[in-house]
Amino acid sequence: MPTRPPRLCGCGLVVASGVQCACQIKRNAERKARHDRDRPNANARGYSSKWREARNGFLAKHTKCVRCGAPATVVNHRVPHKGDKRLFWSRSNWEAVCAPCHNGPIQSAEKKPR
Ligand SMILES: [Zn+2]
Ligand SMILES: [Zn+2]
Known part of the structure; x- marks a missing residue:
């Protein structure tokens, strides 16, 4: 075999x-390191955009x-x-609230009559 x-x-x-x-x-090596580093971020991004979409759809109805x-x-x-992903994505576990109610003591607000 001739050497090239x-x-x-x-x-x-x-x-x-x-x-x-x-x-x-x-x-x-740098590309691999960058890829490994980006992977969790990419997953987190996908997760949050999926949640944002679902959330926006829910808020459009509620x-x-x-x-x-x-x-x-x-x-x-x-x-x-x-x-818990099951609880997280279960729409029966969702309710639309405003930011003040969400940031306030939502647990005690739950006990108040509507
Ligand atoms: Zn070179
Ligand atoms: Zn409110």
Whole structure:
């Protein structure tokens, strides 16, 4: 098998045939590191945009705060989901509330008559 001549890499180094130049190895490592680093972020982004869509759809149908009747801007989980995806996505566990009600003591507000 004839040996192929070395090539001139874009970085200016002469590299033996079939061998990666140091700059390529470095670039690949950086790309992989960046990919690994971005992965959780990308998932978080997808998750939040899915939630934003679902939330907007819910608020389009439930425009009034169930507590005080002000325009609703927040979807509250009646039962705190605490990371439980089933509770989180269960629309029967959702209620439209306004930000003041959501940020206020929503637990005690629940006990008040509507
Ligand atoms: Zn190179
Ligand atoms: Zn309210």
